[in-house]
Amino acid sequence: MSETSGTNGTGESAGPRGPARPLPAAQAPFDAIGLSRRLLRGIRSGALATLDADGTPFASLVTIATDVDGTPLMLLSQLSSHTRNLIADPRCSLLFSAGGKGDPLAHPRLTVAGRAARTTELRARERFLARHPKAKLYADFPDFGFFALTPEAGHLNGGFAKAATLTRDELLLDLAEATALVSGERGAIEHMNADHADALALYAASEGAGPWRLTGLDPEGMDLMAGDRTARVTYPEPVRDMGALRKVLVVMAAQARAGGPEAQP
Structure with a gap:
């Protein structure tokens, strides 16, 4: 390590000339990208920071879902201050915080900064309402x-002495070769929820008893819910089409029944 640069072993760059700075995710001594993507997929509400007309930061609580690639989705009312702020200036950030017992700062959290705009994509609606069924009452x-x-960027604090910055491409999945998986997602979800509740319970066993239902599928894993609880289950390897998905789900279920290694939420 040089006198003025290097790392302190905590996921931050260190040096006597200034405060420690988070390392890029690819250089962090822990799986910063994997943890960030789990937070993106698993957190159902967070703090939305927008800018008032005079530039004053304004933070509010919103519910969150994700598109297939991980893009955060929100359902907002035009009567809300944060919506008016976004229409005038789309720059914003979302805080995803895992929370838990004890010191709140000991648990991982992720800030995603970028620009928000209204979307009329049917998939955005379906994915949000799958994650927040009660929102159907007012959607x-x-x-x-x-x-x-x-x-546009992400900042991860993974808990004590774990920090990293992320790019857009590190936060989101590349769907270029996953067209078939994306187009078949809704049918696969309906099939799994109707006919394979036992398998879903196996996939989410480490998160406790269900009943679990599938809310989303993507090339890296699946999102499940039981009441207000969520589970993120990753596949042993990425999938790009429905055939590969079926094979990996069969393997995961067999391993779970045998008490073998499972993909971890």
Whole structure:
């Protein structure tokens, strides 16, 4: 390590000339990208920071889902200050905080900064309502609309002495070769929820008893819910089409029944 640069073993660069700075995710001594993506997929509500007309930061609580690639999705009312702020200036950030017992600062959290805009994509609606079923009661009110936050950067604090910065490409999945998986997602979810509840319980066994239902599929893993609890289950290897998905789900279920290694949420 040089006198003025290097790392202190905690995921931050260190040096006597200034405060420690988070390392890029690729250089962090822990799986910063994997942890960030789990937070993106697993957290259902967070703090949205927008800018008032005079530039004053304004933070509010919103519910969150994700698109297939991990893009954060929100359902917002035009009567809300944060929505008016986004329409005037789309720059914003979202805080995803895992929370838990004890010191809140000991648990991982992720800040995603970017620009949010209204979306009329049917998939955004389906994915959000799958994650927040009660929102169906007001999703079609005339003042409500779905918004997608296009990430530009991320900042991860993984707990004590774990920090990293992330790029857009590190936060989101590349779907270029996963067209078949994306187009078949809704049918696969309906099939799994209707006919394979036993397998879903096996996949999410480490998160406790269900009943678990599938809310989303993507090339890296699946998102499940039981009441207000969520589980993120990753595959042993990425999948790009429905054939590969079926094979990996069969293997995961067999391993779980045998008490063998499982993909971990």
